[in-house]
Amino acid sequence: MKLYSYFRSSASFRVRIALNLKGLSYEYAAVHLVRNGGEQLAQTYRSIHADGLVPALEDDGQLLQQSLAIIEYLDEIHPQPPLLPGTPAGRAYARSLALQIACDIHPLNNLRVLKYLTGTLGVSDEARQQWYRHWVTTGFTSLEARLAADSRTGKLSCGDQPTLADLCLVPQVWNAQRFGIPLDAYPTIMRINDYAMTLDAFALAAPAKQPDAE
Amino acid sequence: MKLYSYFRSSASFRVRIALNLKGLSYEYAAVHLVRNGGEQLAQTYRSIHADGLVPALEDDGQLLQQSLAIIEYLDEIHPQPPLLPGTPAGRAYARSLALQIACDIHPLNNLRVLKYLTGTLGVSDEARQQWYRHWVTTGFTSLEARLAADSRTGKLSCGDQPTLADLCLVPQVWNAQRFGIPLDAYPTIMRINDYAMTLDAFALAAPAKQPDAE
Numbered sequence: 001m002k003l004y005s006y007f008r009s010s011a012s013f014r015v016r017i018a019l020n021l022k023g024l025s026y027e028y029a030a031v032h033l034v035r036n037g038g039e040q041l042a043q044t045y046r047s048i049h050a051d052g053l054v055p056a057l058e059d060d061g062q063l064l065q066q067s068l069a070i071i072e073y074l075d076e077i078h079p080q081p082p083l084l085p086g087t088p089a090g091r092a093y094a095r096s097l098a099l100q101i102a103c104d105i106h107p108l109n110n111l112r113v114l115k116y117l118t119g120t121l122g123v124s125d126e127a128r129q130q131w132y133r134h135w136v137t138t139g140f141t142s143l144e145a146r147l148a149a150d151s152r153t154g155k156l157s158c159g160d161q162p163t164l165a166d167l168c169l170v171p172q173v174w175n176a177q178r179f180g181i182p183l184d185a186y187p188t189i190m191r192i193n194d195y196a197m198t199l200d201a202f203a204l205a206a207p208a209k210q211p212d213a214e
Numbered sequence: 215m216k217l218y219s220y221f222r223s224s225a226s227f228r229v230r231i232a233l234n235l236k237g238l239s240y241e242y243a244a245v246h247l248v249r250n251g252g253e254q255l256a257q258t259y260r261s262i263h264a265d266g267l268v269p270a271l272e273d274d275g276q277l278l279q280q281s282l283a284i285i286e287y288l289d290e291i292h293p294q295p296p297l298l299p300g301t302p303a304g305r306a307y308a309r310s311l312a313l314q315i316a317c318d319i320h321p322l323n324n325l326r327v328l329k330y331l332t333g334t335l336g337v338s339d340e341a342r343q344q345w346y347r348h349w350v351t352t353g354f355t356s357l358e359a360r361l362a363a364d365s366r367t368g369k370l371s372c373g374d375q376p377t378l379a380d381l382c383l384v385p386q387v388w389n390a391q392r393f394g395i396p397l398d399a400y401p402t403i404m405r406i407n408d409y410a411m412t413l414d415a416f417a418l419a420a421p422a423k424q425p426d427a428e
Binding site for chain 2: 107131
């Protein structure tokens with residue numbers, strides 16, 4: 001397996017955790033999203049992923065994209081340990097937590113969107129930071145309420161074993177911290193994050209541990 | 215089953231198609247996203263979905279949210295007809311097409327984001343329309359290239375049977391048309407959309423056919 005990744009990309013971070021949890025070794029192909037005006041725009045990577053987005057996973061002659069689709073694929077071909085709960089309702093719950101991050105927070109705050117805000121719309125750095133904070137705060141407030149109220153919450157989002165929900169939560173927390181967002185208002189999220197980061201699969205997937213870390 | 219839906223919500227539209235394809239009857243609970251400053255913000259719906267977002271599905275005492283999680287749930291509890299291809303790689307491909315829309319296009323263009331652009335950032339209506347068009351164009355250009363090049367493309371996104379990919383594609387096309395985005399540059403997307411709309415499950419899920427349509 002070969003993972004096209006950028007150390008700071010939180011979508012790449014999700015897939016790195018999944019690969020670690022499954023105990024799968026893989027080749028790390030760094031695609032730098034900032035250097036040289038965006039190495040991901042280079043023709044070579046465009047032949048791998050037409051949009052120039054990371055991550056992409058090469059496996060068995062297939063080129064897969066979209067982090068959640070890649071993680072579901074890994075979970076299907078290497079079922080142990082499972083990354084989703086054992087019942088349809090449990091899986092729907094775990095997936096909904098993951099999608100709250102992957103659809104309702106992350107797409108609004110990724111690099112290409114922040115660039116559009118300052119570049120095309122000409123908003124100030126302060127307004128861009130407020131935009132970032134607004135979507136994290138909105139999303140985390142909802143997520144915190146769900147996690148704090150739900151009896152399924154354990155050491156992690158769905159019980160004590162890592163699920164797709166945690167694979168999205170931890171990189172989003174990392175990203176929010178990087179942008180200096182105060183996270184005191186989200187004690188359940190932070191408790192889950194801090195516990196997850198004691199596990200090797202999460203800790204070794206962190207941006208600072210990647211070969212392309214700066 | 216009870217579906218909390220808004221006729222114009224493209225995420226609700228996705229779930230309505232899934233329910234129709236599975237032949238499941240359901241109660242339609244309309245949640246109006248615009249009237250009275252957003253009926254979804256009313257306390258009653260907040261007890262169903264804390265974020266006030268649609269759709270939500272009530273089934274068997276469970277309250278499910280996030281359209282893709284709901285659709286995967288429906289596919290697990292009512293496997294026929296399947297909404298994903300039969301192989302892990304095929305499923306990853308269908309999910310990646312769906313997520314390209316659900317993560318890379320739709321979240322940037324939904325109501326709360328457009329409101330933030332004009333309300334909080336004070337961008338002009340024209341700049342808001344350009345924003346909308348930018349993300350549709352970026353996403354559809356990529357999707358068109360994938361669908362036009364992939365041998366799995368049939369009458370629909372993955373062969374001739376409806377999959378999760380089509381359940382996302384058709385509502386996104388509807389949404390783009392509503393905003394007056396020219397779609398001539400996406401002949402494969404439009405061919406798939408037009409064929410899908412000849413199928414009852416899609417046609418009857420369309421916004422204009424819903425009880426709360428205006």
